[in-house]
Amino acid sequence: MFEQDYIMRYIKEMIRVLLKLVFHIDTDAPVIDLLEDKKDKQTLELLLNLIDEGMIDNAENKIYEIIGDGNKQNLKIAILFYSYLNDKSDKFLEEHNFSRDEIKLGLQDVMERYGVGDFTEIFMQ
Secondary structure (H helix, E strand, O other): OHHHHHHHHHHHHHHHHHHHHHHOOOOOOOOHHHOOOHHHHHHHHHHHHHHHOOOHHHHHHHHHHHHHHOOHHHHHHHHHHHHHHHOOOHHHHHHOOOOHHHHHHHHHHHHHHOOOHHHHHHHHO
């Protein structure tokens, strides 16, 4: 239990630092309204619905398709995706064969793909 709480807080801090460094957004509660483009909001809503339906792996695969083009706004979608997923209960994640470690690794992979993995590691030490 304690380890999962630690990982959850670690992920929240990674998200907070990433939003601050890349997008100059200082928030503890990232929400869909951080996206300005209607299409981006629709994309994120689709992904969040997949999470709610328990299709987390499917949603995460779509994230990797989306970030393939390197568009900075797609990084914001990925950050909000992992933030929403991190807010799910341990029970929900377990029921859908997902873990906090997988959220952490997925977020770290996205950050590395955008070349910002090193920045957040500095603040997370």
